[in-house]
Amino acid sequence: MDSRKFQALVDEVLGVLGKIVNLKAFPFLPVIYSSIFYFVKRGEAYRNAVRAIPVGPRSRIVINKSKRFVDDFLAQHAPSVLAGSDARGRRRAFSSLYPVLGLRDPFLLALFRDEVDSGDLQIVVDSFDTRVHEALAEIPAPRSDPAFWRALDAFVRASAGLALNLAREREIQDLIIKRVNQYLKERKK
Amino acid sequence: MSRRPLVVLALVVLGLAGCATHRLETAKTHYVRAVELADRMDRGGAAAEFSRARDEAAKIAGSHAGDAQAWLIKGQAEIELGEFEEARRSFASARAAGADLGDGWERVAQLLGVASVYEAMEMPDDAAMLCETAMKTAKKECPEMFEPAAARWVNLLVAEDASSEDPKARAKQLAGLEKKVRDLVEETPGSGTLRYLLSQVEVHLEDFAEGWGQAVLARELGLPTEELLRDNDNSLLFCYRQLIESGRTEYDARQAAWAKRWGWPDATHAPWMAESK
Numbered sequence: 092m093d094s095r096k097f098q099a100l101v102d103e104v105l106g107v108l109g110k111i112v113n114l115k116a117f118p119f120l121p122v123i124y125s126s127i128f129y130f131v132k133r134g135e136a137y138r139n140a141v142r143a144i145p146v147g148p149r150s151r152i153v154i155n156k157s158k159r160f161v162d163d164f165l166a167q168h169a170p171s172v173l174a175g176s177d178a179r180g181r182r183r184a185f186s187s188l189y190p191v192l193g194l195r196d197p198f199l200l201a202l203f204r205d206e207v208d209s210g211d212l213q214i215v216v217d218s219f220d221t222r223v224h225e226a227l228a229e230i231p232a233p234r235s236d237p238a239f240w241r242a243l244d245a246f247v248r249a250s251a252g253l254a255l256n257l258a259r260e261r262e263i264q265d266l267i268i269k270r271v272n273q274y275l276k277e278r279k280k
Numbered sequence: 281m282s283r284r285p286l287v288v289l290a291l292v293v294l295g296l297a298g299c300a301t302h303r304l305e306t307a308k309t310h311y312v313r314a315v316e317l318a319d320r321m322d323r324g325g326a327a328a329e330f331s332r333a334r335d336e337a338a339k340i341a342g343s344h345a346g347d348a349q350a351w352l353i354k355g356q357a358e359i360e361l362g363e364f365e366e367a368r369r370s371f372a373s374a375r376a377a378g379a380d381l382g383d384g385w386e387r388v389a390q391l392l393g394v395a396s397v398y399e400a401m402e403m404p405d406d407a408a409m410l411c412e413t414a415m416k417t418a419k420k421e422c423p424e425m426f427e428p429a430a431a432r433w434v435n436l437l438v439a440e441d442a443s444s445e446d447p448k449a450r451a452k453q454l455a456g457l458e459k460k461v462r463d464l465v466e467e468t469p470g471s472g473t474l475r476y477l478l479s480q481v482e483v484h485l486e487d488f489a490e491g492w493g494q495a496v497l498a499r500e501l502g503l504p505t506e507e508l509l510r511d512n513d514n515s516l517l518f519c520y521r522q523l524i525e526s527g528r529t530e531y532d533a534r535q536a537a538w539a540k541r542w543g544w545p546d547a548t549h550a551p552w553m554a555e556s557k
């Protein structure tokens with residue numbers, strides 16, 4: 092992948108999206124990020140496939156896991172939480188941490204990125220419900236604007252030409268987040 | 281009578297129809313986008329788009345009471361938003377407006393709505409019973425609602441509550457659930473979602489070989505959302521680790537073979553797990 096070209100593409104799409112939505116408003120960062128990353132990863136082929144699925148209610152996961160599964164997950168991802176909690180506390184921690192670290196939900200990962208990076212997982216557990224609720228409540232529907240989709244589609248087409256290496260997911264995430272922060276910083280000036 | 285007023289009237293009527301058609305298209309677009317966003321686990325975007333779909337559809341449904349499609353979209357968006365009672369009313373209106381629906385849609389929405397009330401009241405057994413009825417109704421009368429109802433039913437019954445303290449009672453309850461889910465799988469062997477649900481029950485029963493096997497089949501048959509796929513992968517790998525820890529080393533080669541078939545970078549990492557911790 093040519094990272095400079097990719098960086099230029101990210102800057103371009105941010106320029107377009109920045110005119111449509113207020114990127115400074117907090118919840119937009121994870122939303123924009125997950126949108127961009129999704130399209131990088133899946134491309135148009137997946138989007139078309141998803142559009143072809145008959146419209147209907149979606150399935151949901153079985154979130155109630157066995158004690159053994161919960162403990163195994165916490166031992167792998169949050170040993171300190173496992174050690175310091177009773178059964179009820181472990182289940183509560185699991186319900187917050189599993190979507191973030193286990194399913195790697197792009198929206199939640201971006202929302203709790205700082206805490207995940209710094210290992211402050213107890214903060215994720217304690218503030219999970221409030222922060223997710225606040226973030227969801229504040230999000231209007233910027234993607235209802237056709238210009239939003241046009242910008243993302245153009246970005247996907249251009250990104251596809253760069254043959255992104257998906258094994259470098261973290262690197263791509265970091266680059267996008269860095270450019271978003273840079274964009275916001277420049278807009279402040 | 282001059283023809284001009286008729287022409288004006290015709291234009292007004294056509295304009296209104298055009299406006300309603302445009303609104304209906306907008307509502308559908310929001311709904312399709314919401315589904316797309318939900319499938320890729322973007323819950324913020326999905327919630328916003330489902331709300332827009334519901335609101336746009338409500339505008340047409342309110343002004344053009346005969347618009348069955350608008351009521352239908354409104355009801356489906358409400359299901360996704362967990363507004364089951366409103367969904368029931370929307371499906372009833374869709375049917376009254378001529379939509380080709382049985383009353384199953386209404387009844388399933390109503391059952392799921394009442395189930396969520398029982399769930400909130402911490403009465404999971406009653407909620408599960410209602411979800412089971414919703415699932416059976418959906419299977420016969422509105423297949424689109426079958427898998428979501430089945431997932432809610434299984435999720436409620438595998439939950440560990442105070443009654444789970446009695447291991448015998450718990451084992452009996454899970455064994456009963458396993459039999460019912462297995463029957464569903466036998467009726468629809470090609471459903472990846474049902475295989476996933478069976479795998480989840482097997483994990484609770486600590487039958488890790490069966491849990492692993494059903495998760496493999498679920499992956500092979502296909503799962504409708506990214507979230508389900510990831511959860512299934514996690515269960516599959518959990519079962520694999522338990523099997524290896526218990527000395528079932530033959531699963532090393534089996535896991536490696538499937539991982540290779542799916543294009544995983546190694547036996548224990550799906551591509552979506554690539555980001556470092």
